[in-house]
Amino acid sequence: MANLKTLDVFYSLHSFQEDELRNKTVVIIDVLRASSSIVTALNNGAKAIIPVADMGEASKIAQNVDSENYLLCGEKDGIKIEGYDLGNSPIEFTKEIVGGKTLIFNTTNGTKAIKKASGSQNIYVAAFLNVSAIVEALKSQKKDIVLLCAGWKGRLAFEDVLLAGNIIHLIGDGTLPEDSRDGAKVAHGLYEKYGSDIASVVHQTNHASRLKALIGTDDIDYCCQVDITDTLPRLKEGMITLENGKT
Ligand code: MLT
Numbered sequence: 001m002a003n004l005k006t007l008d009v010f011y012s013l014h015s016f017q018e019d020e021l022r023n024k025t026v027v028i029i030d031v032l033r034a035s036s037s038i039v040t041a042l043n044n045g046a047k048a049i050i051p052v053a054d055m056g057e058a059s060k061i062a063q064n065v066d067s068e069n070y071l072l073c074g075e076k077d078g079i080k081i082e083g084y085d086l087g088n089s090p091i092e093f094t095k096e097i098v099g100g101k102t103l104i105f106n107t108t109n110g111t112k113a114i115k116k117a118s119g120s121q122n123i124y125v126a127a128f129l130n131v132s133a134i135v136e137a138l139k140s141q142k143k144d145i146v147l148l149c150a151g152w153k154g155r156l157a158f159e160d161v162l163l164a165g166n167i168i169h170l171i172g173d174g175t176l177p178e179d180s181r182d183g184a185k186v187a188h189g190l191y192e193k194y195g196s197d198i199a200s201v202v203h204q205t206n207h208a209s210r211l212k213a214l215i216g217t218d219d220i221d222y223c224c225q226v227d228i229t230d231t232l233p234r235l236k237e238g239m240i241t242l243e244n245g246k247t
Helices: 034-043 055-063 110-117 128-139 158-171 182-203 206-215 218-223
Strands: 007-010 025-029 048-052 070-076 102-106 122-126 145-149 233-236 239-242
Touching (some): 007 182, 025 110, 025 128, 034 048, 034 110, 034 122, 034 128, 034 218, 034 233, 048 110, 055 070, 055 102, 122 128, 145 158, 158 182
Parallel strands (some): 007 145, 025 122, 048 102, 070 102
Antiparallel strands (some): 122 233, 233 239
16 A cells, blocks of 8 residues: 555446546446456457447447457347347356457446546456456556446446455455545445455345346356456557456
8 A cells, every 4th residue: 555645436437527537547347247247358368358338339340340350249238239249248258259359348337437437547447356456456556546336327336336345445455545535435334344245245236136137147146256367457548458468
């Protein structure tokens, strides 16, 4: 924490203006499921991920690239978009399918949050799957840090806030860091109350219920795993690649 300035949590992608993030380090959190899919795809050898804000932007990029090397991926309201190669199930982002490919990625909240934050120079993507790698990267940051929870259509998503609280708890080596703003204090309190049983509380969230009705519980179980990879996804010039270069 020696170099850290302030630490805050924003609770949905509609809760801030773009220029509030400009000089900050930003961590995008969409546990169910966009950030878990991004971490998994890069861990399984995807070359890069291009986050887009909507279907129009996705189609425009897809029309101008060689389809051999690109996959069009994403969902609307949790359901795979018709005509896309993949939806947003991290379990489908296997080595065989995504290895060596660039993914054009379009999701309901997660990729919109990334696009809205993209004026910042320093943007990472966090899931429970890579929480320690994220914390290590943040501990050496000299800029103010914002943990940006994608949420759901402007509302808070419990699982995103829980991960934000987990990150804060680890940055503070088990306590609330001194320079925490109100948003960080609330997320940290939530983690202190519920963090001992991540999987069971995530299964009871609103978006978990939505996903269960659509596709069952496999993706939720997968996204609740903690620290299965040290993958550190970072956005640079519109593309998310590995900061700690494994590919
Ligand atoms: C999103 O971007 O809102 C999500 O990742 C939705 C989902 O596919 O579960």
